[in-house]
Amino acid sequence: MGYQPKRCQRKVRTAPALRLPAAVLLLALLLAGSWSVLSAHVSARHDTDDLPRQKVERQETAVETVAPTVTAPVPVTPSTAETAAVPAETDAAQGYDYTAPVPERERVENDWFEDAAFLGDSLTDGLLLYSDIRGPANLSYKGLTVQSVRTDKVIRLNGQKYTPLEALGKRSYGKVYILLGINELGWYNDQRFYNCYAQLIDLVRAAQPDAQIYLQTLLPVTAEKSESHEWLKNEKIAVYNDLIAQLAGEKGVYLVDAHAALADENDALPADESVDGVHLTKAGYQRWADYLRTHTAASETS
Structure with a gap:
């Protein structure tokens, strides 16, 4: 009978000592595992949250960092831009060279422009205000x-404002003249302009x-404007005109x-035909209008 109490005493003393390290170890393992899972979840959540911000930051640092080049046009394949099929009724089937300017022809009268629309900036606005072209x-x-x-909703029709492209679709036209690009010279990104x-x-x-x-190819600026302005350069205009021909x-x-x-013999706008180095005098606008009247594709489509 004296032996049994002694065994019980040893069991009472040693059992907690053996179980305590195991419990602590198990608790530590459980805590470590939970923290690992929790850390992975928190880390993944923050990475996902940062993706839009990181993408924007990369885009902002990449926009228009290409230095301006004025020595040669950007080589662009037809797949670079969204291409549209050339209508079958055009002269392409007969081998017409669209990269060549339309040749000089017999002068047309105002009825030529009655079914025309002109898309452009302030230069085109000046042409239609100060020359003898009437009707478009x-x-x-x-x-x-x-x-x-x-x-930009800048065209007012019947009390409503539309973008020029929206206004173009409001009726049918036989001709559409486009002159755009002078304001884009400051983009410093020829590929963006082309696309x-x-x-x-x-x-x-x-x-x-x-x-x-x-x-229409871009008009020149005066030599003085080209030399003094940061980005209105006749050399860059020549590059853009090559792109327009392409x-x-x-x-x-x-x-x-x-x-x-x-353009004069130096490919610059004569100073006496400009009011500010870019925009034309009334005589300058009339000379431009005379050129449009004598350079049409009338015979190709008649």
Whole structure:
């Protein structure tokens, strides 16, 4: 009988000592496992939350960091821009070279412009205000670009405001003249200009599938303006005009070399035909209008 109490005493003393480290160890393992799972969940949640912000930051640092180049046009394949099929009734099937400016022809009268629409910036607005061209729809506004012509509601029709592209779709036209690009010279991104212009041509064609589309080359600025301005450079205008010629060829639309109508022997705008180095005098606008009257694609589509 004396042996049994002794065994019981040893069991009472040793059992807690053996169980305590095991319990502590088990609790530690459970806590460590829970923290690992919790940490992984918290880390994953924060990584996901940061993705949109990180994406925006990468985009912001990448926008328009390409240095301006004025030595050669950007090589662009048709797959770069959203291309649209050239209408079968155009002259492409007969091998017409759309990269070449339309040649000089017999002068047209005002009835030629009665079914025309002009898309452009303040230069086009000045042309239709100060020259003798009468009859076309004036869908131009100061500061417009190949991008904002489809986003800025600056054309008022019947008491409502529309973007120039929306206004273009409100009626049918036989011709659409486009002059855009002077405001885009400050973009410092030739590829962006090319792609936006290519998309615009597709949208114009969708709005006016039966119209002749005329792309006009950019007018020069005066030598003084080109030398003094940060980005209005005649050298850069020449690059953009090469891109416009490429677009005319790619899209099967007519090219009008308006630059040739006003450039002097140094490819600059004569100082006496400009009021500020960019915009024209009344005589300058009339010379431009005379060029448009004598450079049409009338014979190709008659």
